[in-house]
Amino acid sequence: MARITIADIARRAGVSTGAVSYALNDRPGVSKETRERILSIAAELGWAPSQAARSLSGARAETVGLILARDPHTLGYESFYMQFVAGIESELATRSYGLLLQVVEDLDAEVQAYRRWRAARRVDGVVVVDPRAVDPRVELLAERDALPAVVVGDPSLAGGLTSVWTDDAAAMRESVRYLADLGHTRIGRVSGVEDFGHTHIRDVAFTDEATSRGVQAVVRRTDFSPERGAEATRRFLDGPDAVTAIVYDNDVMALAGLGAAHEVGVRVPQDVSLVAWDDSPLCLAAFPQLTALSHDVTSYGAHVARRLFERMGGARPGSYLDSTPTLKVRGTTAPPAR
């Protein structure tokens, strides 16, 4: 497939290269009919302005960047990221934008990648995920002339950048209230990675709401993997201090917890109640179907992409509440056994 040039289009259309240039750049100098014929031939030949020429002229890369500072092997665990990426893509696809996805080792590498992307004009804007309480990425992207960015997370973590967030604290409080109202007096939380800002926000809401209801709250940390989710569940089920209800930080850990309970003969929901976070087809596929904090992650991703396009178009930073995850009560929660 040879590279298509303006000369190729001119030859095929039987016009000068100048006429092609006028038509492609939407400038006066050619008739409407000629312009349309030239554009149609250009499309047919698969012509696209070279990235080089566009970059030199200050044009857009038509690419949005997303960096995940995670061990790539753990990415397959969670349906969250694929659904989130799918949502971003649903907005990008209508504009023929691409998503430049890169996995890096840590936040320093992520910061370096943003610098490189900015310098090489590889992307027009970036989506920043998993914000931390102190976050070098937010500091970098808040500089003057930085890449346009949208932070996916609580505005308190976004350092004045545009953010799109879900009210995780309110959702967590709703779950704890629901379990307390059912009569549970000792509740466990299978929590995620400690230095993620949203983990901390959920931790605080969990213990705070439990305390205010006179409920004992116990938190166990994991790496979000089903293996650690199952292990944390087994520890919550065992011994005299066992809990009667568990709230998980994602869907696969809840599913693994359900499996672990079945395995040791603990009945769900008669002996223990389970609540998943990030409702997904998996929660519906489980038996019993998992009670879950439900949130349309695909639509969340699409919302983030729309705000990024606004930002790249010159809009000022703002904070946008996407939604508050709502509790879908299904088969894995019930009053505790007497």
Add this chain to the structure above:
Amino acid sequence: MARITIADIARRAGVSTGAVSYALNDRPGVSKETRERILSIAAELGWAPSQAARSLSGARAETVGLILARDPHTLGYESFYMQFVAGIESELATRSYGLLLQVVEDLDAEVQAYRRWRAARRVDGVVVVDPRAVDPRVELLAERDALPAVVVGDPSLAGGLTSVWTDDAAAMRESVRYLADLGHTRIGRVSGVEDFGHTHIRDVAFTDEATSRGVQAVVRRTDFSPERGAEATRRFLDGPDAVTAIVYDNDVMALAGLGAAHEVGVRVPQDVSLVAWDDSPLCLAAFPQLTALSHDVTSYGAHVARRLFERMGGARPGSYLDSTPTLKVRGTTAPPAR
């Protein structure tokens, strides 16, 4: 963040811009010490050659492309793609390459995107997934001077391009043999999307092996979603012609099928045996744990990326068998009830 230029580096290093250029392009003309100092300052300042300058000089985009011609909303269903992308990223990350991920409506749009990417030098090579029996992408990428490509699928579908594949036919035959040996005489297959080449290969192996064993084989098509997987399962469980074993085309449909069986009071594995394809943490999290055709999808993605780097480096096309999925027998398969 201002754009870093060669002049900035020269100023900081106290040398001429010519010396910086020699050092950055690894050409003689500066001492080893000066070169190292310049490179260190360039790294510190976050300098990167502009994409524009690199493209004009024929340098690499340091980006690999992956296009998924699917409804973006269905992408969240399957853990396959996230694990596969994670595997690709594990190889890209070590080379500081990015993955340009784009979701398009259909194969025509995918072909157009390849043309645009090629013309604009957006990527150095592409990974082609879900090959069809007649595939316009393969035709395009087999042209002279086309983008380097690796097809993920059977060599019979790759049109002479480099391919990395798993022996799905052998894996399917193994499952059918295993179920036949257990005593099942009527087996169902919950199949995927019809025009995917691998769906056809599995269909043929399924019915062929069943026939040669004197086993009745019934195929139901789905769109890979858990909803359709559950629905197909309910139809397989109902009525006088019900099957006693079901082989699924992915993991979420098998999980949904397990849920559907529980729901209607059909015991697994006593009343019906279930086999999943694409073993995943979900299969282990289910109860009973799902018998599955196990295949390390993350390592498959990494293998594909390595072959693409070889191809981009000038290696000739070849076909590489990644592995044959192996049957992991767990809790959802047993002899049929008498």
